[in-house]
Amino acid sequence: MDIRLPNMGEGAEAGTVASILVKAGDIVEKDQALIELESEKAVISIPSTTAGRVSKIHVRKGDEIRVGAVVVSLDRGEGSSAGGEERTAEPGDEPPKRPTMQGLPKPDAPPSPPPELPEGVRPGASPTIRRMARDLGIDLRRIRGTARGGRIMVADLRDYVARLQQAAGSHATTAPPAAPTPLDTPAIDFSRWGPVRVERATALRKTIASRMADSWRTIPHVAQFGDADITALTALRKQYVPIYKEKNARLTLTPIVLKAVANALARHPVVNSSWDEASGDIVLKDYVHIGLAVDTDAGLIVPVIRDVDRKSVLELAREVEALTERTRRRQISMDETRGGTFTVSNQGGIGGAHFTPIVNKPEAAILGVGRGREMLRKVDGEVRTRIVLPLTVSHDHRIIDGANGVRFLVDLVEIIERFPAEELEIERTKG
Amino acid sequence: MERIDAELVVLGAGPGGYAAAFYAADRGKKVVLIENDNRLGGVCLNRGCIPSKSLLHATHMISEAEASARRGIAFSKPEIDSARLRSWKDGIIHKLSQGLRMLAQRRGVEVMFGRGRFEGARSLRVETEEGQRFIDFENAIVATGSEPAIPKAWDLGSSRIMTSNEALEVDTIPRKLLVIGGGYIGMELGTVYAALGSKVTLVEALDTILTGTDPDLVRPVMYRAKKKFEEIRLKTKVKRLSTKDRHIEAITEKDGQEYAELFDRVLVAVGRRPNCDDLGLENTSVELDERGFIKVDERQRTADSNIYAIGDVAGGVMLAHKAAKEARIAIEALLGESAIFDAVIPAVVFTDPEVAWCGLTEREAGERGIDVTIATFPWGASGRALAVGRPDGVTKLVVEPQTERILGMGIAGHGAAELIGEGVILVEMGATARDLAESVHPHPTLSETLMECAEMFYGHATHAAPRPKKT
Numbered sequence: 001m002d003i004r005l006p007n008m009g010e011g012a013e014a015g016t017v018a019s020i021l022v023k024a025g026d027i028v029e030k031d032q033a034l035i036e037l038e039s040e041k042a043v044i045s046i047p048s049t050t051a052g053r054v055s056k057i058h059v060r061k062g063d064e065i066r067v068g069a070v071v072v073s074l075d076r077g078e079g080s081s082a083g084g085e086e087r088t089a090e091p092g093d094e095p096p097k098r099p100t101m102q103g104l105p106k107p108d109a110p111p112s113p114p115p116e117l118p119e120g121v122r123p124g125a126s127p128t129i130r131r132m133a134r135d136l137g138i139d140l141r142r143i144r145g146t147a148r149g150g151r152i153m154v155a156d157l158r159d160y161v162a163r164l165q166q167a168a169g170s171h172a173t174t175a176p177p178a179a180p181t182p183l184d185t186p187a188i189d190f191s192r193w194g195p196v197r198v199e200r201a202t203a204l205r206k207t208i209a210s211r212m213a214d215s216w217r218t219i220p221h222v223a224q225f226g227d228a229d230i231t232a233l234t235a236l237r238k239q240y241v242p243i244y245k246e247k248n249a250r251l252t253l254t255p256i257v258l259k260a261v262a263n264a265l266a267r268h269p270v271v272n273s274s275w276d277e278a279s280g281d282i283v284l285k286d287y288v289h290i291g292l293a294v295d296t297d298a299g300l301i302v303p304v305i306r307d308v309d310r311k312s313v314l315e316l317a318r319e320v321e322a323l324t325e326r327t328r329r330r331q332i333s334m335d336e337t338r339g340g341t342f343t344v345s346n347q348g349g350i351g352g353a354h355f356t357p358i359v360n361k362p363e364a365a366i367l368g369v370g371r372g373r374e375m376l377r378k379v380d381g382e383v384r385t386r387i388v389l390p391l392t393v394s395h396d397h398r399i400i401d402g403a404n405g406v407r408f409l410v411d412l413v414e415i416i417e418r419f420p421a422e423e424l425e426i427e428r429t430k431g
Numbered sequence: 432m433e434r435i436d437a438e439l440v441v442l443g444a445g446p447g448g449y450a451a452a453f454y455a456a457d458r459g460k461k462v463v464l465i466e467n468d469n470r471l472g473g474v475c476l477n478r479g480c481i482p483s484k485s486l487l488h489a490t491h492m493i494s495e496a497e498a499s500a501r502r503g504i505a506f507s508k509p510e511i512d513s514a515r516l517r518s519w520k521d522g523i524i525h526k527l528s529q530g531l532r533m534l535a536q537r538r539g540v541e542v543m544f545g546r547g548r549f550e551g552a553r554s555l556r557v558e559t560e561e562g563q564r565f566i567d568f569e570n571a572i573v574a575t576g577s578e579p580a581i582p583k584a585w586d587l588g589s590s591r592i593m594t595s596n597e598a599l600e601v602d603t604i605p606r607k608l609l610v611i612g613g614g615y616i617g618m619e620l621g622t623v624y625a626a627l628g629s630k631v632t633l634v635e636a637l638d639t640i641l642t643g644t645d646p647d648l649v650r651p652v653m654y655r656a657k658k659k660f661e662e663i664r665l666k667t668k669v670k671r672l673s674t675k676d677r678h679i680e681a682i683t684e685k686d687g688q689e690y691a692e693l694f695d696r697v698l699v700a701v702g703r704r705p706n707c708d709d710l711g712l713e714n715t716s717v718e719l720d721e722r723g724f725i726k727v728d729e730r731q732r733t734a735d736s737n738i739y740a741i742g743d744v745a746g747g748v749m750l751a752h753k754a755a756k757e758a759r760i761a762i763e764a765l766l767g768e769s770a771i772f773d774a775v776i777p778a779v780v781f782t783d784p785e786v787a788w789c790g791l792t793e794r795e796a797g798e799r800g801i802d803v804t805i806a807t808f809p810w811g812a813s814g815r816a817l818a819v820g821r822p823d824g825v826t827k828l829v830v831e832p833q834t835e836r837i838l839g840m841g842i843a844g845h846g847a848a849e850l851i852g853e854g855v856i857l858v859e860m861g862a863t864a865r866d867l868a869e870s871v872h873p874h875p876t877l878s879e880t881l882m883e884c885a886e887m888f889y890g891h892a893t894h895a896a897p898r899p900k901k902t
Binding site: 067068115118119120121122123124125126127130131134135145148149150151152191 | 736769770771773774791799800801802831833834835836838859860861862863865866
């Protein structure tokens with residue numbers, strides 16, 4: 001018979017296999033622990049519901065399993081009751097032993113999501129409940145039903161709504177103004193005013209929408225505007241473009257800006273940090289991974305270039321080109337978009353000047369680069385035509401105060417304006 | 432002639448159309464109901480459900496009388512007066528149709544007999560006997576239904592080649608009848624004519640009758656039909672039909688071998704096509720799918736935001752109760768309510784024995800890779816089934832094994848169509864097999880088979896041999 005992951009109580013529905021305590025061929029007693037499961041809240045040992053010989057182990061260490069998953073198969077030996085009948089618990093049966101908890105459950109842990117249903121099977125709920133949920137705009141798949149078979153009752157729906165309200169309420173106290181929830185937004189029939197076309201948002205668009213809304217809602221943004229005079233840098237870059245070309249690399253402004261940002265971050269570690277919302281700590285990172293906002297046909301994707309501080313401009317130029325290309329073709333993995341410490345959004349290729357980019361959470365700051373344009377500037381007492389690059393640093397005021405933000409920007413402008421020729425040398429070897 | 436203003440126009444007064452018109456009127460709308468036929472009720476009442484069930488009931492008596500002889504009560508051979516049978520059946524239709532007229536009148540629904548045609552997304556022209564009428568509407572519901580499809584090559588213009596429309600008139604009882612198509616229409620009408628004394632040969636191109644139905648539910652039907660029909664010929668193609676004197680010659684082919692046979696009548700029951708032609712849909716933004724059905728969203732709205740479509744013309748299963756449900760959804764949608772189509776639609780086939788199912792079928796679960804446990808209860812173990820002389824049945828449950836929720840139910844057996852309503856409630860309510868097993872059912876009834884089937888899921892039905900549950 002198969003031993004399945006039982007309902008563990010306390011709303012725990014899934015966990016990761018932490019260790020496997022038996023092996024195939026082992027004789028196990030009833031209630032003997034088979035595996036240890038790490039859930040959100042605790043480490044739990046899962047007991048065998050019967051005695052027998054382990055014929056097969058269906059899980060591996062590290063597997064994420066849900067309630068109902070087969071853990072091991074047992075052969076029932078001679079010692080088991082005659083007939084070998086297999087049945088689920090009946091009224092009057094000894095209640096099955098509850099899994100034992102080690103460690104304390106976290107207080108205030110959010111209720112776990114309901115068990116996943118097979119594709120095509122909808123949550124158990126009566127037509128009345130389904131209509132109520134529709135009227136309220138609630139997806140029943142998010143609700144744990146408490147009745148037999150996971151059926152959703154009016155009380156479950158009411159509890160869920162109460163929790164939503166509570167969540168909205170607590171937002172209001174910590175991050176005013178209160179986060180607007182979809183519940184507050186009535187459906188608008190745009191076709192009342194003329195013909196419309198409705199496109200389904202892609203998964204990417206939905207991700208962008210929810211991440212941007214979350215960043216905007218939770219991060220108090222400050223935007224610092226600056227201008228870098230890149231007349232000298234432009235001349236320098238032009239000088240190096242053919243040399244890079246010989247090495248099959250395109251020397252654009254982007255790898256240079258990345259390098260300059262890495263150098264500026266070295267002077268301002270707080271800009272290369274994150275606000276840990278769970279613990280309230282500031283996490284400073286000893287690595288510099290910079291995200292690069294890439295405009296693809298499908299929408300914004302931000303792949304991350306690792307260890308920018310330890311790479312040469314040549315390496316960065318090659319990586320920017322390759323990564324951008326792969327991103328546009330949607331060939332990058334989720335992993336390649338994670339772990340950034342700062343983001344650069346260069347819109348100069350399209351145009352525009354200063355703009356206020358939204359911080360890419362959980363990073364603390366983002367640089368927006370506009371298009372360099374010719375301006376008249378007074379240099380050494382004379383009015384000259386200079387190429388000026390508009391720069392904006394948006395930052396999270398929870399971590400970076402305005403003064404620190406502008407100090408970072410001033411340093412960045414200085415680094416770009418005096419970008420050293422040695423940094424562009426390609427013979428330079430890096431350790 | 433002055434133009435009529437209506438908040439809602441319903442095109443077609445079948446079980447979808449009149450349900451929509453009545454519900455809208457009950458909710459305070461000014462409604463015009465347009466019917467192309469000269470009676471309300473659509474196919475269901477005039478050329479479908481009601482006449483076929485009347486005839487099935489009438490002819491059921493013949494086979495019951497035959498079976499009765501074995502129980503020691505013998506009747507003499509029945510005399511069949513087909514004219515009287517027809518007028519009895521027509522009487523039922525007339526009564527129900529008059530009932531609908533009265534219900535429409537009480538609600539203030541304006542009924543207009545004539546052909547309706549869209550002139551634009553907000554206006555319609557109706558050709559009535561009294562001349563043209565023009566209606567300006569806010570919303571329209573297209574509920575024009577479907578009609579029997581007959582391939583051109585078989586449409587010889589002979590009255591000997593019938594669709595279900597003509598077959599239900601029973602103007603004669605043919606000695607030899609060929610039924611083309613082993614779907615529910617072919618099977619139901621084949622059953623009627625076989626009972627009336629026709630020698631019925633049924634041909635079906637596929638390898639089973641009632642395609643799409645779980646094979647274990649088809650089995651009892653096939654078993655009995657083989658006895659009642661002259662022959663059921665599966666995997667058989669009809670190559671040609673032609674008139675020969677007072678007969679129709681049919682050339683059929685099975686396993687590479689051709690058969691040429693003469694029949695008095697042929698019933699073509701190979702499907703139904705939507706009635707979308709000549710509705711003036713080209714004057715609206717309504718779109719059709721590749722099979723000619725009107726495309727609708729989950730709220731029954733067409734590509735034209737003022738126009739809804741329900742029932743057969745909107746595709747999906749062609750069942751009157753599905754049309755009626757869609758009618759409610761469309762009305763609620765146009766009233767701005769949150770209704771969407773998420774209902775369990777039971778399927779019923781009035782063969783002998785009847786077959787009915789609802790929710791997920793075993794077959795669908797297999798096709799969609801949904802892990803289910805099947806529990807079945809054979810009617811041979813039901814006292815009532817034996818007492819009424821019909822042990823040829825089976826009740827089955829499709830259960831989700833983790834939650835033990837009932838996802839679907841299937842029944843083949845006497846009165847299955849009446850029993851499936853309980854299955855619909857169970858599936859809609861998200862009930863578990865235990866909910867069903869622990870709800871006491873009256874003895875001795877066929878409804879007990881549902882409860883015992885749920886007990887079978889747990890491996891211990893009282894009237895069945897114990898066995899481990901299937902996984």
